[in-house]
Amino acid sequence: MRGPDQRSVAIIGAGIGGLAAAITLAAAGRPVVVLERAPAPGGKVAAAPLGGIAVDAGPGALSLRPVFEALFAAADTTLDRELQLARLPLLGRHLWPDGSLLDLPADPAAAEHAIGAFAGPAGARGYRDFMARAAKCWAALEKPFLTVQRPGALALGAQAGMRGLLGTSPFGTLWDALGEHFADPRLRQVFSRLSTYVGTSPLVAPATLMLVAQVEAGGLWAIEGGMARLPAAMARAAAAKGARFRHGADVAALRVAGGRIAGLTLRDGEAIEAGQVILNADPATLAAGHFGAAAAKAVPAMPAAKRSFSGIAWAMAGRAEGLDLPRLTVFHAAEAMAELAALTYRGRMPDQPSVTLWAQGRHGVAPPPEGREGLLALVSAPARADGRRMDPAVLATAEAAAFGAMARAGLAITRDATAVMTPADYEALAPGTGGALFGPAVQGWQAIFSRPAARTALPGLFLAGGATHPGAGLAMAAISGRLAAEAAMAERI
Numbered sequence: 001m002r003g004p005d006q007r008s009v010a011i012i013g014a015g016i017g018g019l020a021a022a023i024t025l026a027a028a029g030r031p032v033v034v035l036e037r038a039p040a041p042g043g044k045v046a047a048a049p050l051g052g053i054a055v056d057a058g059p060g061a062l063s064l065r066p067v068f069e070a071l072f073a074a075a076d077t078t079l080d081r082e083l084q085l086a087r088l089p090l091l092g093r094h095l096w097p098d099g100s101l102l103d104l105p106a107d108p109a110a111a112e113h114a115i116g117a118f119a120g121p122a123g124a125r126g127y128r129d130f131m132a133r134a135a136k137c138w139a140a141l142e143k144p145f146l147t148v149q150r151p152g153a154l155a156l157g158a159q160a161g162m163r164g165l166l167g168t169s170p171f172g173t174l175w176d177a178l179g180e181h182f183a184d185p186r187l188r189q190v191f192s193r194l195s196t197y198v199g200t201s202p203l204v205a206p207a208t209l210m211l212v213a214q215v216e217a218g219g220l221w222a223i224e225g226g227m228a229r230l231p232a233a234m235a236r237a238a239a240a241k242g243a244r245f246r247h248g249a250d251v252a253a254l255r256v257a258g259g260r261i262a263g264l265t266l267r268d269g270e271a272i273e274a275g276q277v278i279l280n281a282d283p284a285t286l287a288a289g290h291f292g293a294a295a296a297k298a299v300p301a302m303p304a305a306k307r308s309f310s311g312i313a314w315a316m317a318g319r320a321e322g323l324d325l326p327r328l329t330v331f332h333a334a335e336a337m338a339e340l341a342a343l344t345y346r347g348r349m350p351d352q353p354s355v356t357l358w359a360q361g362r363h364g365v366a367p368p369p370e371g372r373e374g375l376l377a378l379v380s381a382p383a384r385a386d387g388r389r390m391d392p393a394v395l396a397t398a399e400a401a402a403f404g405a406m407a408r409a410g411l412a413i414t415r416d417a418t419a420v421m422t423p424a425d426y427e428a429l430a431p432g433t434g435g436a437l438f439g440p441a442v443q444g445w446q447a448i449f450s451r452p453a454a455r456t457a458l459p460g461l462f463l464a465g466g467a468t469h470p471g472a473g474l475a476m477a478a479i480s481g482r483l484a485a486e487a488a489m490a491e492r493i
């Protein structure tokens with residue numbers, strides 16, 4: 001039998017990372033096949049067919065537009081040609097049980113004004129200083145770190161980036177840094193979301209995660225027709241450049257020969273040869289042996305204590321009435337510390353979780369659209385060390401707490417159809433992760449230097465996705481896919 005074509009690349013998974021890798025490789029003329037077990041591309045960017053409409057069950061908005069503009073440009077098309085984006089006027093509406101309300105505009109000058117009206121001049125000043133520090137973090141890390149193959153802290157230390165980073169006092173936690181800027185506990189809660197968005201408690205996340213505030217200030221966009229149009233458009237762009245897609249292709253094992261990757265085997269026994277493989281599944285799944293023993297040691301094991309949060313998500317088709325809503329509303333818990341301590345230190349659901357609600361039919365604050373609307377309510381939940389199903393009583397309590405908090409704020413949600421995802425459901429999709437949605441938690445200032453990089457210990461095997469460098473979220477997963485493709489193309493075979 002002939003050996004595999006060394007230039008052929010098999011990509012396991014058509015999540016955002018896998019798709020970005022497919023575009024980059026196909027645009028460079030490499031033979032690419034994408035093997036995806038689901039019937040459609042997207043992974044976590046899934047649309048659930050509910051009550052006759054497609055409801056987004058994952059992310060509700062896109063940031064860092066230039067990342068996607070560059071990807072589509074590589075495939076000789078444009079983001080605007082492929083997708084209709086609508087910039088959100090508000091980053092979100094924040095509500096508290098005592099009736100406080102803060103609408104946070106995307107534009108920093110308008111946000112400063114809104115925060116001044118909400119919390120007084122000290123709040124506005126704190127926000128201005130905080131945003132200046134967030135901008136410094138972003139400037140220090142973007143070019144020398146986030147968009148390149150992962151350099152270690154030592155390598156970065158030799159660069160200007162590290163000096164800039166040190167100027168932002170990065171060694172404390174995000175929670176402490178927020179306390180330096182915001183005396184009002186509600187503002188500390190608002191900006192502590194910057195780390196829970198990537199599945200990490202602000203009590204352990206490094207202050208550097210404030211750079212997410214700078215990313216958000218660059219804008220958030222909704223995709224007309226639903227977020228799932230993004231992976232569909234990315235798949236189209238990759239296919240137009242020659243990538244082949246096989247859906248319903250469930251990869252059971254990686255094949256290793258002569259100390260390097262040789263291909264893979266599907267669950268139905270079919271063997272596929274490939275000179276290189278890019279794995280878009282979570283590396284924890286690989287380390288746990290779910291792609292066979294031969295490749296399991298290609299990455300270090302992921303300790304359960306290092307996992308990011310999971311979540312409980314209710315995707316719904318229905319109506320949300322009683323309160324006009326923007327696209328994103330956060331119903332904050334009254335006691336931030338009680339919520340965070342339960343999630344961070346006790347590994348249990350908080351009694352009063354904060355709830356994030358995406359009202360998918362709206363951009364700015366608006367009354368409910370005609371007919372049914374897609375809604376996604378999300379609470380953070382600990383990843384489960386054992387992957388067991390969530391106790392139905394715990395789920396029922398969390399549901400009552402989440403929907404009770406929204407009802408007390410005046411929101412009446414009528415659900416015609418609901419799909420619920422729990423940590424056990426997410427674990428079933430990514431075995432070995434405990435349902436963690438964002439890979440390793442970003443704990444401690446060195447965490448950003450310790451995420452798995454594209455290159456693994458097994459020649460020919462590369463990693464892409466939100467659990468790898470540079471991080472979770474749509475744009476970061478897309479960057480990781482490009483980096484994996486570039487690492488594969490740079491490998492001497």
Ligand SMILES: Cc1cc2nc3c(=O)[nH]c(=O)nc-3n(C[C@H](O)[C@H](O)[C@H](O)COP(=O)(O)OP(=O)(O)OC[C@H]3O[C@@H](n4cnc5c(N)ncnc54)[C@H](O)[C@@H]3O)c2cc1C
Pocket residue numbers: 012013014015016017018035036037038041042043044045057058059060061249250251252280281282311313378429437438464465466467472473474475477478
């Ligand atoms: C409820 C929710 C809300 C979120 N909110 C936001 C948000 O607001 N903003 C944001 O930026 N991010 C958000 N995220 C995170 C974001 O969706 C992810 O970080 C990103 O989509 C991850 O992409 P990925 O490349 O890691 O691939 P994944 O989405 O993890 O996809 C991996 C793919 O690999 C496939 N696969 C795995 N194993 C195999 C196998 N053995 N054989 C074949 N195929 C396989 C899977 O089927 C899947 O399609 C959210 C996620 C969730 C779940």
